[in-house]
Amino acid sequence: MKLYQITITFPGADPYSAGLLREVLTGMGVSLGNIVETMDIRSSGITVYFRLKQARDRIRKRILSLGLLNARVRTSGVDEKNWVKKCALYNKPFTLNGDIRVIPAKPGARFKAACPGERTIRLFINNVFGSGRHFTTCRLALFLKTKKGDYASVMDVGSGTGLLCLVAGIYGAREVWAIDIDKEAVKTALANFRLNKRSGFSSIAGDFYKFKKKKKFDMVIANLFTRDLVALRDKLIGHVNGGKYLAVSGISRGNYKYFRENFDSPELKCLRVEKDKEWCAVLYRRKA
């Protein structure tokens, strides 16, 4: 399998140009799951992946026609061998948080359904974000582990494959809502809930910016772009029960200062920060 990519970079840490371009790209029909946003102090960028060269070239033409100031547009193909290696790695079972076994499944694969109480998750990935191998997902899984037993209800904003909902289920959550703007993600999360016998978990299609339900949860998790986390801060906090938790991830290292300056609130106490070379995740408690 060969993939084709376009990378658009802007000078400086500029959460807005890249975020805005992402909106434009989704308006052109590019799925959010195929867009990766990166940012550090020197530059901000967006990479879009395509299965077909023609589709990549068509979108490239439309991007160039926007006449973006200061933007650098580059195209390349993803090395087939590396991609195959990556796929092989992604298809291997692995252990998450030292106590949950994740078994990736190919579309259409049949499994013996999981038994409740079992610490194994069978997972369809279907090109949706949330295989469990990315730092941003792992750290939210770690926060769920740290607070296990202290939450009964969880909302996952931008749920991808639904893996984190299943993790929350293993750690004791009984009521779980997964929300995602991407229809493929919603279908995949639903298939994963069925496969893991969590038929009571809800997988909801929708844009969280427009989400109207008022329900509160003991734990709200969100692995989103920094710009979205900041814009959605009050809405996210509004869904957390007093004294309970809000865990956010997807903050690039270059954005961390900007994130804390704009996300911290008198209503939140920061309990824990996790960082690697590229990403940060933060666990907050909403004040009672």
Ligand SMILES: C[S@@+](CC[C@H](N)C(=O)[O-])C[C@H]1O[C@@H](n2cnc3c(N)ncnc32)[C@H](O)[C@@H]1O
């Ligand atoms: C980085 S992935 C996180 C997936 C999963 N929660 C995890 O941590 O592995 C972000 C997900 O958020 C979804 N998303 C992005 N913007 C959204 C929005 N405004 N409302 C709902 N979902 C959104 C994307 O479709 C994508 O599946």
